[in-house]
Amino acid sequence: MTASADTSTVKPLNFRRYKDGDNKVRSWQKEIFDAGHSHKCPTYIQSTPPCQGSCPAGEDIRGYLNIVRGIEKPPAGMNWQEYAFRRLTEANPFPSVMGRVCPAPCESGCNRNQVEDFVGINSVEHFLGDYAVQNKLAFNKPAQPSGKSVAVIGGGPAGLSAAYQLALKGHAVTLFDERAELGGMMRYGIPGFRTPRDILDAEIQRILDLGIETRMNCRIGTNITMAQIRADFDAVFLGLGAQAGRALPVDGADAPNCVTATAFLKAFNDGRLRHVGKRIVVVGGGDTSIDVATVARRLGHIDKIHESERPENIIGGQLAHDVAEASVRQGADVTLTSIFAVDKMQASRHEVEHAQSEGITIRGGMAPIGVIRDETGRATALRIIQCEAKIVSGRLEIKNIAGTEEDIPADLIVSAIGQAVDFTGLEEFNNGKGAINNDKNYQVQGQPGCFVGGDVIRPHLLTTAIGHGAIAADGIDRFLQNEPLEKRPKIDVHAFDLKRKMLDKGYAFTEASEPMRGTCNSTAAIHNYDDRSDRYVISHKELFLGHFPFVARNRRSMVSLTAAEALNNFQERLQPLLEAQAVAEAKRCMSCGLCFECDNCVVYCPQVAVFKVPKSKSTTGRYVDTNYNKCIGCHICADVCPTGYIQMGLGD
Template sequence: MATPADKTKEAKAGFTFRKFKDGDQEWPSFQSRIFTADETDKCPTYVHKTPPCQASCPSGEDIRGWLNIVRGIEKPAKDKTMQEYAFRRLTEANPFPSMMGRVCPAPCQTGCNRNVVEDYVGINAVEQYIGDTALANKYSFKAAEQASGKKVAIIGGGPAGLAAAYQLRRKGHAVTLFDDHDELGGMAKYGVPGYRLPRESLDGEINRIIDMGVEVKLKTRVGVNVAIQDLEKNFDAILFAIGCKSGRALPVPGADAPNCITGVAFLEAFNQGRLKAVSGRVVVIGGGDTSIDVVSVARRLGYIKEMAETERPEYIVMGQTAHDVAVTAKKDGADVMLISRQPVEKMNAAKHEIEDARREGVVIHGSLQPVKVILDDKGRAKALRVVELDFTGDKAVEKPGTERDLEADLIVSAIGQMGDFRGMEDFNNGKGLINADKFYQVPGKPGYFVCGDIIRPHLLTTVIGQGSIAADSIDHYLKKQDMGKRPKVDVHHFNLLAKLNEVGLTPQAFEPQGPENEIPTYRGRWGTSEQGKSVGGFAIHNYEDRADAEVCQSSELFLGHFAYTPRHIRTEMVPDADEVLGHFKERMLGLDEKQTVDEAKRCMSCGMCFECDNCVIYCPQIAVKRTPKAESTMGRYVYTDYDLCIGCHICADVCPTGYIKMGMGDH
């Protein structure tokens, strides 16, 4: 069996980079040909693009930004620590860094350009550190100083509703949250087990939002305890963020047996502390993250051999009774099986979660289609009949003669979710969801908005991003502004002008002088140096912001700059099959400060200068220069003296981040 050292050795052996390969004597494109050596009059321009991590983040976090803060490239003001500055940048988009650092499946890491070097940057690990540090240091949020006088009702206190409340309070609007549970948190509280998401971390991040002045009405169901018509009278806008807390039952005969339940109901009963044991043989149908949580919880809970009829798990889940003696009774490990219609390698659940479940003793089978629930003489499920599926053709087909029965004492369906519309039936689109347009407005219902799983069940990070955009739309609606057009790359971007304002380098206002319709052309750099003074200290650096339209690809980077650097991996306390019973300790242990900073340093800062000095060092004409310290800040580290530049494009070739492009016009 290969050891980690063996794997590292193998990875290093294949770790090579060449800008050009043998036989690459021809330029690959016409565009490349016209930007060659001194045959071109094209000079460097500094182009800011969105990195793929941010483009892959449904919450739209400025990931590159807070990684550069943690690593020390972007400096905070003197009154802020690195930890707080990174926290403030991160939470512009997402107020839940501690939660997301633990449970987000991290599409940002899948998109990370560092994957073409050796391994992705551990973005989740750095995010967890930022979130946990913020809680430990009691960083708080502030609402806007000026109140708008407008009131918004949010129905649902899960991550989507809370994210929207956070953004609306920052815009100065009053917010009232209605939730029919005892506590806020939605699926994060009632769906995700505490060993994956510690409740003190989750509650800390929720309370930080409520402390902004959000009014909360718990145990209050809109449509039952308070009429929607009353909300229309008392609020200027209404946002649905009710989530999908009703699970879908198996669509097969016999699935209405009492011991056939849904994964959503199972997890809610567990997270409320009511469910403390399962049955001896549990079969779960799914393939997504919810099904993984169900099987992992079932393995931890175990079962009681001599269980009273009234203590069967299905009665607990349905709220008909409670587990009183189960706490002290001796429990054994349950036999837990997860089956998926998809092949295991194509299951929607995160791959490491699948591996963890197997380590914990869960048996997983793919390519199985439920056909029928087999009942005993009392009408209870005793087995699930399945048939194997063949995926070799255009669509899955059943394999004749492969039917078999899987014995089961409890069958859990985790095949999908839908909304609970009691009292709000008029908003059901017929599929258990609510329709939304691209601005998260409810079509045909002015003043009504919607976000989160009730549009389409997805990731926690997705619903948080939707909450942010819905808040923007509500803000426009309340101000009677046109919704406008959202950018192609719709995430939070680095803003150079905002950075200049922050560090006291605000450029002077510019008004063209000279004959009518004549716009003078200036070259040089930002600032107040001699060259800058010649044009009055205007912001004239050849900086171009394409972040809202373009994503920086790995092909634009100089990968040879980056040395082989293994990822700093968090310690995961995943029990094996013999240890899992009763194991409810947190699984994900965070990195310390040094490990976090070192991991952030692996970020390649795609699409933004990270001050490596390559362009300064390799320029043969000494045309690329460092901006004087008094004028320098993030995104404004170097400039080009175009009187010296010959257009040789070496600076662009050796720029690791793809920030330099040969595109400045004729001169």
């Protein structure tokens, strides 16, 4: 490609890097700067930022942060808070809940970690979610029903996510759940001081308001057969969850006062469990074990209880009386053990620190090897041993250290080492390993029209289940339209859509019928632009990090409690950002892989080849353009592009 419209006097360029017989590496610098023509000129490449690539729900994080910070403007008649909320909830209908409890793998992947500290993505999500609840924002119902019906089995995050996405596509959805209330692990597996029930209820109701029907206290396989479900509906989504806990794999673990974390938390969230005993030992190391330990610390113990009021009996389903309410509540000694060292535990770092501040003893590098029982069969202690645990080739290896055994006295032992699926009545789906086999579209293998998602595939994060539900809903939609289930993209996320943005702003354009070079005079949709979001995550090495000064993170306030203050304190600890803080935090986003209108390329271009697009034609992602008659391929624009949006890739 030449820098002049007259190509008659320009010698042809040879792009072969080596000639026959060459054995030395040579620089292309001479050719690149040869007279008035260049091998490489700037192109505009949209990539997925690592925050989105790390988000199990595939949120368009960069997109809603750019809205909050003011880069992308909302349409007329809508404020930025609502616009950002609607962009966020294209992937995740639970921003207020997830903004509180998601361990935020997006923040671990954030490129801002290379400057000073990650962007507080979770805190901005929290702010937007609370704004939507407080202002009663509703989802927009589809204009036209599809005439198709779908049964969603399980009202946890996966089922609710699938139901939400399917309802938006116009399908009639009926949601079945064996419990009295929806929410799954969000309600029954996480304590209310982490997921306030009014917030959870509001976000669930917003989904139901799309016209979703519910059948509560109805277990498929018991109250209604799977055959009847298949006969009554055009497709099925299985969001069964994994709400059966795993017992400790040691001798004596069948003692009545050895219980699972899921049973413990369900009894607490049901309002039945009101005290736990004097000495509690929790075995785990993940966020669930922290939840159990902090709940136990708040419940404490009472001195005189009836046999029927023992915690294990209440957890087992016996009816609780009012004795705990009338008694003086006293503190409980809570110990949490993990096979991993404390700094290597899977639980969120801040949750571990707050548990310790509340007086919970955390002992890392300890493995359970037995339960000590008295003559009645009740557990009196957990026997542990020092160990070294590590992951080798994806498998856990534990090496116990002989001679380091000890007993931790216990009135109640809680196992938080994993979850299991209850397949009663649905044995046909069990793959023999306690899970359901599925393809990349989350369709059950060998069962067209039957899809699956959430912990029934593999117990993981709530956000992961939400992502499963959304992808499965796409598959169900295609199935109902008799379309083939196409291969999912390598990077399966919601991404900024420049063409949609241009249409929203009323810009007319024509589609290029074939790949084009040097399109600065073309009417094709986007000048030398390629959206690689479905296949490429941009790293910090492709950014101009020198553009970003140190800016301290805007942190949410967390109420820290002492051991005494934690007793009987069930108030929420995490406080949302103020509006100004949320905006300031969003401005720390480096908009990796998409222009954020800094003007560097325009200012530093020595040929004045890069220019701003006229306001009548510009929009987010289409802020600058290049005149290729002036460009000499010096790549300064790419060097100073903070976001890596400009790459040197165009050439003959």
